[in-house]
Amino acid sequence: MGRLTAIVLGAAAGGGVPQWNCRCEVCQLAWSGDPRVKPRTQASLAVSADNEHWALLNASPDLRAQIAANPDLHPHDNKRDGGKRSSPISAVLLTGAEIDQTAGLLNLRERSPFTLHATAATLAALADNPMFGALAANVVTRRAIVPGQRFALVAGLEAELFLVPGKVPLYLEGDDPDTASESAANVGIEISHGSSRLVYVPGAAAVTPAIRQRLDRADVVMFDGTVLTDDEMIRTGTGTKTGRRMGHMPLDGPDGSLAALAGLRARRIFVHINNTNPILIEGSPERMRVAAAGWEVAEDGLKVTL
Ligand SMILES: [Zn+2]
Numbered sequence: 065m066g067r068l069t070a071i072v073l074g075a076a077a078g079g080g081v082p083q084w085n086c087r088c089e090v091c092q093l094a095w096s097g098d099p100r101v102k103p104r105t106q107a108s109l110a111v112s113a114d115n116e117h118w119a120l121l122n123a124s125p126d127l128r129a130q131i132a133a134n135p136d137l138h139p140h141d142n143k144r145d146g147g148k149r150s151s152p153i154s155a156v157l158l159t160g161a162e163i164d165q166t167a168g169l170l171n172l173r174e175r176s177p178f179t180l181h182a183t184a185a186t187l188a189a190l191a192d193n194p195m196f197g198a199l200a201a202n203v204v205t206r207r208a209i210v211p212g213q214r215f216a217l218v219a220g221l222e223a224e225l226f227l228v229p230g231k232v233p234l235y236l237e238g239d240d241p242d243t244a245s246e247s248a249a250n251v252g253i254e255i256s257h258g259s260s261r262l263v264y265v266p267g268a269a270a271v272t273p274a275i276r277q278r279l280d281r282a283d284v285v286m287f288d289g290t291v292l293t294d295d296e297m298i299r300t301g302t303g304t305k306t307g308r309r310m311g312h313m314p315l316d317g318p319d320g321s322l323a324a325l326a327g328l329r330a331r332r333i334f335v336h337i338n339n340t341n342p343i344l345i346e347g348s349p350e351r352m353r354v355a356a357a358g359w360e361v362a363e364d365g366l367k368v369t370l
Contacts, residue, residue: 066113066220068257068370073130074105075362077290077338078164080126088300090344100346104364105130106164107266107336110137113220113257119155121253121264127168133365151176155218158182159266160250161189162233173198183225183248184208189233211251225251226278229269231311243311244269254278260370266336269311271324282330283370289334292316292341292350300340315354322357333360
């Protein structure tokens with residue numbers, strides 16, 4: 065019955081590595097071609113149980129290049145009508161409606177059918193933007209998913225969404241956004257195939273006891289690695305917001321993800337890594353510290369089979 069396969073299409077947070085307008089220490093190394101910092105595209109994961117039908121977890125602005133870089137996602141002849149337009153991508157599942165989670169949908173507008181799964185809140189945010197009407201409703205089926213209810217995603221794979229503390233998309237923020245509560249605007253994904261479980265959480269402001277219990281049952285955990293320290297953007301002169309203000313808990317500190325997720329039995333991989341995060345520099349003290357804690361740092365193209 066095949067095995068659960070996951071491919072990290074993109075390992076970086078919004079902006080990618082290097083980011084177009086950034087010369088922070090990490091981006092500077094990447095711009096100069098230093099082999100210690102591998103370029104990375106914006107976060108997305110592809111999953112399959114049969115290597116023929118794939119689901120994308122989030123659709124990043126880099127999706128077109130990500131498809132090109134991964135032969136598993138290249139188009140094939142249409143088995144039904146013998147035509148030349150068909151894709152192994154048969155579903156997209158969204159964790160939220162941020163630009164870096166959804167803009168890639170616009171790359172999928174050439175009238176090949178797939179199912180778009182997301183919470184009702186996320187689908188409503190997309191429906192409010194007329195540009196996503198390019199994904200014609202009679203070609204791309206929208207399916208509202210209720211968190212906590214397991215559903216069939218693609219052949220052989222089931223999925224379940226669960227609430228994760230976070231925030232609404234940046235473009236929907238008011239002046240004083242709530243960045244730490246649970247709502248259907250920000251969710252994590254559990255993928256299961258038989259008894260194998262992979263959990264994907266690209267954005268989390270905190271780890272609740274319920275989330276920790278779910279991660280304790282997982283075989284592979286891919287978790288929010290946006291910033292190492294809460295004040296990283298401020299300290300590196302790249303921004304004015306803390307990690308938590310952006311809806312992302314830092315790795316470091318007593319309330320950070322390294323402490324909150326200590327002792328997990330799962331294979332642990334940081335994803336959605338911001339270009340300011342020094343764990344992106346191979347051989348750096350920060351990278352060695354997370355490795356010593358049992359964490360991998362995802363790269364584009366990383367393939368995990370359970
Ligand atoms: Zn940078």
